[in-house]
Amino acid sequence: MRIILKSFLAALAILFMTQAVAVSADLTEASQGLLAKGYKDKTAAVEAVAATGDARSVIILEALLGGKLFIQKSDNVLVIGVKAEGGYKTVNAITGTEIGLTPKSDVKKVRINNKMRGLIKGQLGGLTLLSDDPALRMKAANAVFISRPKEMMAPMQSALASETDPTVVPAMTRALAALELRHGATMADKQAALEILSDLHDPQVKSLLSGELSSLRALQNPTGPEKELIIAVQAGLTKIDEKLDFLNIIENIFQGISLGSVLLLAAIGLAITFGVMGVINMAHGEMVMIGAYTTYVVQELCRNFAPGFLDYALIAAVPLAFIVSGLCGVGIERSVIRYLYGRPLETLLATWGISLILQQFVRTIFGPTNKEVSSPEWLSGTWEVTGGLALTYNRIAIILFAAAVLLMLVLILKKTAFGLQMRAVTQNRQMAASMGIRTGWVDAMTFGLGSGVAGMAGVALSQIDNVSPNLGQAYIIDSFMVVVFGGVGNLWGTLVGALSLGITNKFLEPYTGAVLAKILVLVAIILFIQKRPRGLFALKGRAVES
Amino acid sequence: MDFSSTKKGPFVSLVTGLPGGGKTFLGILLVAALLVPLSNLLVPESSFFHVPTYMVSLLGKYLSFALLALSVDLIWGYCGILSLGHGAFFALGGYAMGMYLMRQIGDRGVYGNPDLPDFMVFLNWTELPWYWTGFDMFPVAMTMVILVPGILAFIFGWFAFRARVTGVYLSIITQAMTYALMLAFFRNDMGFGGNNGLTDFKEILGFDLQSDGTRLGLFVCSVIALAFGYLISSFITQSKLGRVLIAIRDAESRTRFSGYRVEYYKLFVFVVSAVLAGIAGALYVPQVGIINPSEFSPAQSIEVVIWVAVGGRGTLWGAVLGAMLVNWGKSYFTGALPEAWLYMLGGLFVFTTLFLPKGIVGTSAIWIEKIKNRQTGPASTIPAYVKEE
Numbered sequence: 001m002r003i004i005l006k007s008f009l010a011a012l013a014i015l016f017m018t019q020a021v022a023v024s025a026d027l028t029e030a031s032q033g034l035l036a037k038g039y040k041d042k043t044a045a046v047e048a049v050a051a052t053g054d055a056r057s058v059i060i061l062e063a064l065l066g067g068k069l070f071i072q073k074s075d076n077v078l079v080i081g082v083k084a085e086g087g088y089k090t091v092n093a094i095t096g097t098e099i100g101l102t103p104k105s106d107v108k109k110v111r112i113n114n115k116m117r118g119l120i121k122g123q124l125g126g127l128t129l130l131s132d133d134p135a136l137r138m139k140a141a142n143a144v145f146i147s148r149p150k151e152m153m154a155p156m157q158s159a160l161a162s163e164t165d166p167t168v169v170p171a172m173t174r175a176l177a178a179l180e181l182r183h184g185a186t187m188a189d190k191q192a193a194l195e196i197l198s199d200l201h202d203p204q205v206k207s208l209l210s211g212e213l214s215s216l217r218a219l220q221n222p223t224g225p226e227k228e229l230i231i232a233v234q235a236g237l238t239k240i241d242e243k244l245d246f247l248n249i250i251e252n253i254f255q256g257i258s259l260g261s262v263l264l265l266a267a268i269g270l271a272i273t274f275g276v277m278g279v280i281n282m283a284h285g286e287m288v289m290i291g292a293y294t295t296y297v298v299q300e301l302c303r304n305f306a307p308g309f310l311d312y313a314l315i316a317a318v319p320l321a322f323i324v325s326g327l328c329g330v331g332i333e334r335s336v337i338r339y340l341y342g343r344p345l346e347t348l349l350a351t352w353g354i355s356l357i358l359q360q361f362v363r364t365i366f367g368p369t370n371k372e373v374s375s376p377e378w379l380s381g382t383w384e385v386t387g388g389l390a391l392t393y394n395r396i397a398i399i400l401f402a403a404a405v406l407l408m409l410v411l412i413l414k415k416t417a418f419g420l421q422m423r424a425v426t427q428n429r430q431m432a433a434s435m436g437i438r439t440g441w442v443d444a445m446t447f448g449l450g451s452g453v454a455g456m457a458g459v460a461l462s463q464i465d466n467v468s469p470n471l472g473q474a475y476i477i478d479s480f481m482v483v484v485f486g487g488v489g490n491l492w493g494t495l496v497g498a499l500s501l502g503i504t505n506k507f508l509e510p511y512t513g514a515v516l517a518k519i520l521v522l523v524a525i526i527l528f529i530q531k532r533p534r535g536l537f538a539l540k541g542r543a544v545e546s
Numbered sequence: 547m548d549f550s551s552t553k554k555g556p557f558v559s560l561v562t563g564l565p566g567g568g569k570t571f572l573g574i575l576l577v578a579a580l581l582v583p584l585s586n587l588l589v590p591e592s593s594f595f596h597v598p599t600y601m602v603s604l605l606g607k608y609l610s611f612a613l614l615a616l617s618v619d620l621i622w623g624y625c626g627i628l629s630l631g632h633g634a635f636f637a638l639g640g641y642a643m644g645m646y647l648m649r650q651i652g653d654r655g656v657y658g659n660p661d662l663p664d665f666m667v668f669l670n671w672t673e674l675p676w677y678w679t680g681f682d683m684f685p686v687a688m689t690m691v692i693l694v695p696g697i698l699a700f701i702f703g704w705f706a707f708r709a710r711v712t713g714v715y716l717s718i719i720t721q722a723m724t725y726a727l728m729l730a731f732f733r734n735d736m737g738f739g740g741n742n743g744l745t746d747f748k749e750i751l752g753f754d755l756q757s758d759g760t761r762l763g764l765f766v767c768s769v770i771a772l773a774f775g776y777l778i779s780s781f782i783t784q785s786k787l788g789r790v791l792i793a794i795r796d797a798e799s800r801t802r803f804s805g806y807r808v809e810y811y812k813l814f815v816f817v818v819s820a821v822l823a824g825i826a827g828a829l830y831v832p833q834v835g836i837i838n839p840s841e842f843s844p845a846q847s848i849e850v851v852i853w854v855a856v857g858g859r860g861t862l863w864g865a866v867l868g869a870m871l872v873n874w875g876k877s878y879f880t881g882a883l884p885e886a887w888l889y890m891l892g893g894l895f896v897f898t899t900l901f902l903p904k905g906i907v908g909t910s911a912i913w914i915e916k917i918k919n920r921q922t923g924p925a926s927t928i929p930a931y932v933k934e935e
Binding site (some may be wrong): 117180280282288336339341343344345346347348349350353354355356357358360361363364396473480481484497515518522523525527529530531533534 | 553628670702705708709710712713714715717718719721722723725726730731732735793819844845848851852855885888889891893894895896899900903
């Protein structure tokens with residue numbers, strides 16, 4: 001009976017919240033109970049203070065919860081104290097007037113027990129349910145959802161009725177349903193609440209329902225309706241599980257596409273140098289690394305000379321990384337690789353040597369430690385798609401970036417004069433030369449293009465990986481796997497290869513762990529190459545044999 | 547070193563069948579096997595000719611690397627298979643030896659467990675994994691040194707060569723193989739000591755690993771193993787089978803069309819090479835005192851290839867020479883100019899491929915022949931494949 005009365009009072013208080021000033025006189029009266037010794041009186045006082053619905057009651061209750069509420073011994077006045085040199089800095093808890101520095105011996109802390117702590121938290125939740133700040137209301141509703149105190153039912157109902165913010169309504173509905181499920185008067189109420197809950201799909205609802213299920217199962221002699229409820233809760237849980245599984249798959253696919261796009265970025269330059277030119281460029285990873293270091297340098301320049309543009313340094317780094325890595329590539333092609341055409345294994349060794357030199361060069365200039373490339377403001381944060389599914393912006397950006405790079409390359413290869421010359425040289429060097437194409441120049445530009453794309457990949461990788469001299473090494477084997485798996489000389493093959501490797505990896509990871517997943521994928525590729533030695537999308541015809 | 551006057555047993559005919567360079571090489575090895583222990587034991591420490599014990603171990607390490615280089619040369623120089631994963635076979639042999647040495651520690655480990663190596667006690671394992679069974683017995687461990695790399699090479703080669711995976715593709719998947727193995731051995735659950743690998747060895751066959759005598763013994767073993775590996779390799783390459791291998795290297799399709807089962811030839815030489823690499827690893831581990839997963843790293847395997855390339859691919863003792871030279875350079879420069887070593891190694895890769903495509907031995911052979919031609923006219927002693935440009 002008392003409880004009903006109290007919740008009625010609380011509901012009343014909330015209804016009259018707008019007239020809070022009118023009932024503020026009660027606050028002094030209600031808080032008097034806190035001066036008492038016994039916990040019973042104090043508990044009642046907490047409820048009474050909350051029931052006043054006064055804005056200041058939040059301050060008092062929070063102080064009480066934080067152990068900052070004291071009684072001034074001289075006149076039995078409640079004060080809120082903050083520790084300071086030589087005692088406490090106190091203010092009158094009711095009026096809010098400053099009292100000043102009070103020695104430790106003049107005040108006595110209002111002690112609370114665990115039961116009260118729980119109560120205060122619930123009451124605070126109820127009070128902030130009506131706060132002006134929607135974020136606070138949301139927080140309060142979620143707090144109620146977790147703790148589910150019975151007293152909150154009425155306040156929650158009224159809060160929901162007056163709630164206008166569309167983002168808070170679902171949280172309140174959810175909290176109310178959770179309350180109904182636990183404390184609902186009739187089985188029909190509980191069933192209805194269960195309906196609402198099992199339509200939701202987040203891990204919290206799942207843990208709530210399984211908690212509820214185990215407490216129902218623990219009942220000694222379940223009545224008929226209780227048995228029905230058990231079955232219904234079970235059904236609800238299965239429904240949620242199905243939804244969560246589905247979301248899990250979506251998340252895995254996203255993670256897989258994200259990893260796949262990283263692989264695609266790292267491998268796509270290789271697809272050009274290896275696929276189109278037949279050059280095994282072991283220094284490809286170092287082109288990626290140089291791109292990442294270019295990003296770092298651009299960022300540092302921005303930080304020192306144009307701090308206002310720091311957020312856009314990443315965008316400026318993309319073309320610069322392309323140019324720097326591209327020039328490196330042209331340099332390598334002109335100085336070493338052009339003497340080694342037709343000897344792929346020698347090219348492999350020479351470019352490996354170049355990669356060692358470049359690594360050591362970067363180590364000499366920038367030092368062996370990781371460099372910090374910060375994420376700009378517009379790339380940080382997550383996109384909450386729905387409960388239990390959140391995607392980070394930088395991952396999304398990398399996926400889009402990879403798609404853009406792929407598209408750009410396809411356009412260059414298929415639609416420009418340079419692309420035409422490039423394909424001509426690939427297909428028949430002598431014929432192309434006799435048609436007046438400067439094959440040497442095309443070779444250099446092609447290699448530069450592949451390296452430049454690797455540099456652009458470095459810009460993206462600087463966002464998700466450590467920028468260190470070893471950055472390239474980490475990606476070189478994966479890149480080769482992607483190109484070989486997808487089929488040499490085919491950009492679409494590289495795309496399919498990268499995505500399927502990425503997704504396979506992410507689907508294996510929950511079962512095997514990251515390292516074993518990677519090993520399994522490697523073994524799978526080795527086996528796959530036995531079956532199709534030229535990859536997924538192999539070139540056919542006589543050109544293959546040579 | 548002329549054995550031709552002695553009675554011809556099978557072994558002797560093996561030696562007599564060697565080309566001139568090979569006999570010289572075996573002679574040098576024999577002299578080294580005698581001189582180094584003698585000067586270590588008999589020459590007083592103050593003398594210039596004294597070889598300190600650390601140097602004996604260092605030379606032993608180079609010799610095991612030389613055997614590894616020999617195994618790579620056997621498949622790359624003579625059959626055109628560029629394996630970028632030979633470090634894997636080397637490391638597997640090393641791990642097999644390491645497991646034996648680990649069991650020899652017995653209860654002298656930090657945790658004093660008579661059965662379990664320290665890292666297993668540390669991981670709260672209660673019993674030895676099944677694959678560690680028998681590794682406390684030297685013969686079993688030595689069998690594994692041969693079997694494990696051999697079987698892996700057989701399975702890998704069986705699939706790869708039958709599917710006609712060749713050239714660059716083969717290189718890339720061998721690299722993937724050693725990379726996968728490296729990742730696997732880094733895992734603690736594998737039961738091979740994870741990151742730290744196997745170390746803290748105490749003794750081998752009851753001999754203290756730290757003592758000078760054991761180190762000399764291991765050095766002599768390395769010399770013998772290298773000589774043995776050299777004889778096997780040169781026997782293979784001199785035989786008719788070796789001619790087929792060279793034919794495969796130079797024109798694989800043509801050899802196949804001539805009726806040879808190319809994949810079986812390749813498989814045979816690949817397995818032999820992997821076993822040699824495994825033995826090299828087994829000799830390396832007790833002399834260095836540690837084996838860990840970094841031996842599997844693809845970079846390590848590529849480095850082996852450059853030893854062979856520097857020395858001269860397609861000449862067996864060139865591979866040995868290359869391994870010795872590059873590793874001596876590595877020891878010296880990582881000590882004297884640590885910053886510069888990677889530049890030099892990288893430069894070596896580029897320089898060798900651009901200017902010394904036949905390696906030191908091959909290129910100097912061409913020069914020597916040119917000088918001879920000038921004196922006596924063209925009477926070539928150089929095999930055609932070395933000359934061809």
